[in-house]
Amino acid sequence: MKSLLWRLAGHLTRGLAMIWAVTTFTFFLIRLMPGDPVQVQYERLIALGMSPEQAESGTAMTYGFVPHGPVWQQYLDYIVGLAHLDLGVSVDSQGIPVADRVFGAMPWTVLLVLSGILVSFLIGVGLGVVAALKRGNVVGHSLSIAGSLLHGVPPFVIGILLTALFTRQWRWFPSGGIYDADLVAPGFYADFMADVAYHTILPASAFALASYGGWLLAMRSSVASVLGDDFLLAAELRGLTRWMRFRYLARNAILPLFTVLAISFGLVFGGAIFIERIFNYPGLGMLLFASIGARDFSMMSGSFLLITAAVIIANILADLLYSVIDPRVRRQT
Amino acid sequence: MSIVEIWPTVTAAPGVAIEELTIAYGGLPAVANVSLELKPGTITGLVGESGSGKSTLALSLLGAVTKPGKVTRGKVVIDGIGDVTKLGAEELRRVRGSKIGYVFQAAQNSLNPLKTVGKQLLDLGKAHGVKDLREAHPLLERMGLNADRVLKSYQHELSGGMRQRVGIMFALVLNAHVLVLDEPTTALDMITQANILQIVRDIQRDRHLTTLIVTHDVGVVAEVAQRIAVMYGGRIVEQGDARRVIAEPKHPYTRALINAIPRLTGDVDAAKPLPGTPPTLGTIPLAGCVFRERCPLRMEICDTVEPVAVGGVACHAVNKGDTP
Amino acid sequence: MIAKFARQKPGRENSNAAIAGQLARSSSPRRRFWRGVWVALKRRPSRIAGVAIVALFIFMAIAGAWFYPDRLPYDVNEVYAPISWEHPLSTDNQGVDVLALVVTGTRGVLLVAAAAGLVTMLVGTAAGLYAGYRRGAADSVLMRIADFVLTIPGFPLLIVLTTAINVGTWWKMALVLGLIGWGGLARAVRSQTLSLRERGFIEAARGLGLPTRHIVVKELLPNVAPYIATNLLIAVTAYIYAQVGLYFLGVLPVDTSNWGVMLNNAVFLSGALISPDALPYLLAPLGAILLLTLGVVLIVDALEEIFNPRLRES
Numbered sequence: 001m002k003s004l005l006w007r008l009a010g011h012l013t014r015g016l017a018m019i020w021a022v023t024t025f026t027f028f029l030i031r032l033m034p035g036d037p038v039q040v041q042y043e044r045l046i047a048l049g050m051s052p053e054q055a056e057s058g059t060a061m062t063y064g065f066v067p068h069g070p071v072w073q074q075y076l077d078y079i080v081g082l083a084h085l086d087l088g089v090s091v092d093s094q095g096i097p098v099a100d101r102v103f104g105a106m107p108w109t110v111l112l113v114l115s116g117i118l119v120s121f122l123i124g125v126g127l128g129v130v131a132a133l134k135r136g137n138v139v140g141h142s143l144s145i146a147g148s149l150l151h152g153v154p155p156f157v158i159g160i161l162l163t164a165l166f167t168r169q170w171r172w173f174p175s176g177g178i179y180d181a182d183l184v185a186p187g188f189y190a191d192f193m194a195d196v197a198y199h200t201i202l203p204a205s206a207f208a209l210a211s212y213g214g215w216l217l218a219m220r221s222s223v224a225s226v227l228g229d230d231f232l233l234a235a236e237l238r239g240l241t242r243w244m245r246f247r248y249l250a251r252n253a254i255l256p257l258f259t260v261l262a263i264s265f266g267l268v269f270g271g272a273i274f275i276e277r278i279f280n281y282p283g284l285g286m287l288l289f290a291s292i293g294a295r296d297f298s299m300m301s302g303s304f305l306l307i308t309a310a311v312i313i314a315n316i317l318a319d320l321l322y323s324v325i326d327p328r329v330r331r332q333t
Numbered sequence: 334m335s336i337v338e339i340w341p342t343v344t345a346a347p348g349v350a351i352e353e354l355t356i357a358y359g360g361l362p363a364v365a366n367v368s369l370e371l372k373p374g375t376i377t378g379l380v381g382e383s384g385s386g387k388s389t390l391a392l393s394l395l396g397a398v399t400k401p402g403k404v405t406r407g408k409v410v411i412d413g414i415g416d417v418t419k420l421g422a423e424e425l426r427r428v429r430g431s432k433i434g435y436v437f438q439a440a441q442n443s444l445n446p447l448k449t450v451g452k453q454l455l456d457l458g459k460a461h462g463v464k465d466l467r468e469a470h471p472l473l474e475r476m477g478l479n480a481d482r483v484l485k486s487y488q489h490e491l492s493g494g495m496r497q498r499v500g501i502m503f504a505l506v507l508n509a510h511v512l513v514l515d516e517p518t519t520a521l522d523m524i525t526q527a528n529i530l531q532i533v534r535d536i537q538r539d540r541h542l543t544t545l546i547v548t549h550d551v552g553v554v555a556e557v558a559q560r561i562a563v564m565y566g567g568r569i570v571e572q573g574d575a576r577r578v579i580a581e582p583k584h585p586y587t588r589a590l591i592n593a594i595p596r597l598t599g600d601v602d603a604a605k606p607l608p609g610t611p612p613t614l615g616t617i618p619l620a621g622c623v624f625r626e627r628c629p630l631r632m633e634i635c636d637t638v639e640p641v642a643v644g645g646v647a648c649h650a651v652n653k654g655d656t657p
Numbered sequence: 658m659i660a661k662f663a664r665q666k667p668g669r670e671n672s673n674a675a676i677a678g679q680l681a682r683s684s685s686p687r688r689r690f691w692r693g694v695w696v697a698l699k700r701r702p703s704r705i706a707g708v709a710i711v712a713l714f715i716f717m718a719i720a721g722a723w724f725y726p727d728r729l730p731y732d733v734n735e736v737y738a739p740i741s742w743e744h745p746l747s748t749d750n751q752g753v754d755v756l757a758l759v760v761t762g763t764r765g766v767l768l769v770a771a772a773a774g775l776v777t778m779l780v781g782t783a784a785g786l787y788a789g790y791r792r793g794a795a796d797s798v799l800m801r802i803a804d805f806v807l808t809i810p811g812f813p814l815l816i817v818l819t820t821a822i823n824v825g826t827w828w829k830m831a832l833v834l835g836l837i838g839w840g841g842l843a844r845a846v847r848s849q850t851l852s853l854r855e856r857g858f859i860e861a862a863r864g865l866g867l868p869t870r871h872i873v874v875k876e877l878l879p880n881v882a883p884y885i886a887t888n889l890l891i892a893v894t895a896y897i898y899a900q901v902g903l904y905f906l907g908v909l910p911v912d913t914s915n916w917g918v919m920l921n922n923a924v925f926l927s928g929a930l931i932s933p934d935a936l937p938y939l940l941a942p943l944g945a946i947l948l949l950t951l952g953v954v955l956i957v958d959a960l961e962e963i964f965n966p967r968l969r970e971s
Contacts, residue, residue, distance in 0.1 A: 018805060026817070145703075148954040149947075152891075154898035156905060157946055160924055164939070234443035237395055238503060239430035240460045248445050255447070263807070270812030277906060278924070288813060292820050292908055300817060307813050315808060327447060327487050 011316040022308050026301045098302035109283030116207025124215025132223035151213025155271035159206040159278040203279040218260050222253040262318040265311050346374040346541040347412035354407035361614050363389045365567040376544040378554030381564035382611040391513050391547045395433050396425045431461045433511045434504025439497040440520035444488040451484035472502045476532050494525040512544045530557050555579050563587050566612050566623030573645040583646045585628050707955025718767035721760040755941045762915035769831045770896035776835025777892050785846025807840035834896045842888045849881050887960050894953050916942035
């Protein structure tokens, strides 16, 4: 138990360090951008007729730091603001705090990503076992090729195809949005959640289809490698039932996949942008995309930051999960 | 169905008779026409170099032939079980572990790395419909292990010697009476080796086992076995009483093996290795004596006719009486 | 003397194993490698198809533009023309031939992706080798950086960077792409270097007094090369798609013509999703992507089997 806590502490420190690094990076990025957006904003506010002090505080509110003064002072303001979860104010949509919009969009993205990953994991692992056991013949080979193909293709391809097929060609699913405002209003009740689910199925499937190939390949190679291990032969020679032996195989083969899980989160969030754009899904990816068009830098850095934070947290969780499941890791101090 | 019903009150050790067994991989025999008898209550040592087919032969006692191998001739008859080669899949599964025990080498990971020893023991019991596993504790204690601690441990927490003993426990916990040990002392230090061999001897005696030890180390055979069988190229070239064969080996291969062992006393150069390399599955000659390429007693007839075992020795030269 | 030869004839020397053994001893490691490649390719004809496909795309990138004039002809009367010999893949919403668009669009993205791949290879290999060779502090630092680069979600970062820095020129784009993606390669190279170290390669060479440069170039690199190759192939494809994605989202300006721009037009602007006439305009770039992926997948499959015999079916 103690070792577990140590590991958690270690992860948290590393995670925080990374978030800090990313925020510093983003901060200096904004300052260094050509056509310094902060300066631009300041001048824009002046042009609107504000006094210099007002313009300055207005800009400060937008970006989270005062546009004048030494850089390190600005930097500190920024960090302090972050600690208060104040991500500045959206340049574009007048005065709405970035934090509000970003935290409002996050649950949708989390829903999408989680359901997509879950489905793709289940399908991929299941098919991966089949592919490994039937390695020699056509079934196994075509499964792996199909998996690799879908996995290698960029996610937006699948998104486009699904949209074209299921929202235009055959109007089975809605073409976008997260819920139909004409029908339901937000709240935790069945009708609303059903509508949300209805809108989420297609984008989540796009996700699932795009990523199950990775799980399939990873599982296939893991099973292939475990099949050669002695303990399976030992189990057979001790007369354990088929079902028992299969479970021995499966649990041992799935274990290394959890490290893959950690890495895949980063990729998944990247793909989220495409999927959300194509399906008009109001998540973090859509926010990021919208902020680019509007050159809304505070929104951009805010959503980027949150995406990164989400990935880091997911990594930590996956790593913890792994150390709980694998007894070899657990008992190390 | 528990063990007690299949195998009523056993106090006598079963005999094992291997008759003209041939196991082939796509036409090439890894074990060719082997006849070997394991007398009840004895320990037999099966000696040979790597590739001699001894592991394949040992596995055949459990009906386990690694694909794509097949038993093409002969049978393996065990008292109380029947011909192992003819058993169906489910019968075979029930027999393994409960009537015949197999012990892996210490270096191999014969345990599931993700489960404790105790849990795997329970799995074993469940697979054979046995709830009463009380044999486990005394077995482990008897081998010098702290049973409670070991049962709670994972494989990676045990040393090589401990794993070996746990393996022996697994093989015997359901009261099997036929025991096969694959290289039980390889990869162990000298002291542990001696311990393990002592354990094998004691257990053999107390539980009335019939044991087959597969090894490349003649010393192990000398120490524990009553009978010895020497394999080369898939054939048994000599078998008989262990002490006699080791003291007075008749087959040229056996002689070479014994001669290669340096003695404690005398000239160290007296130990001579055998020139050449043992054959692999692809290079075993299909006709004639498999040992002829390295044999100092080679004759014309050895090229074409495979020698038949006479008095335990399969060699033209010896059986003709031409040995010096 | 003749009798001795005559006696040696029947026996093991003529067996297949012996012949194979002699062959193995006679040819150099490099020849054996290429022969192994050939065998793996022949085993499944689909793999030769993979090589052919990728070669086709490379050809299109290099030579494609020569087949067409600089400014592709457009004819407003020929918008979404039916499929014919003149326009095998129909035309877009301005009457420009789609096939021409696909072919000419290949060069830009492939060029940048290849350059990015070069950057990644240099930085990743250097970092991985150095970290694995030196270990200690350098290793920790380098791997922390690599982890950092790996964890940050690549595509969002790419979007932010391209908006922040004006990546007008192709080499700036290549640099940005390459620097985002070197983390994976560095890790792979490092772990391979470490395992080589474990196998005593480095110690042995050191013990022989070989200079560092020799060890790295002659001993480590050849063993690491297969991982670099596979990794690089996948990375370059990822860079191609990253660019297509950027154009598709409209993040990069739509002034040039390439697959991403085509997709952007098709999906969001031209209503290609609705009218069946415009379908080829949508499907052509998709098809190109699918085809390229297929080719790469087949090649990687072949590479994996060459370098990892465990996956081979016996």
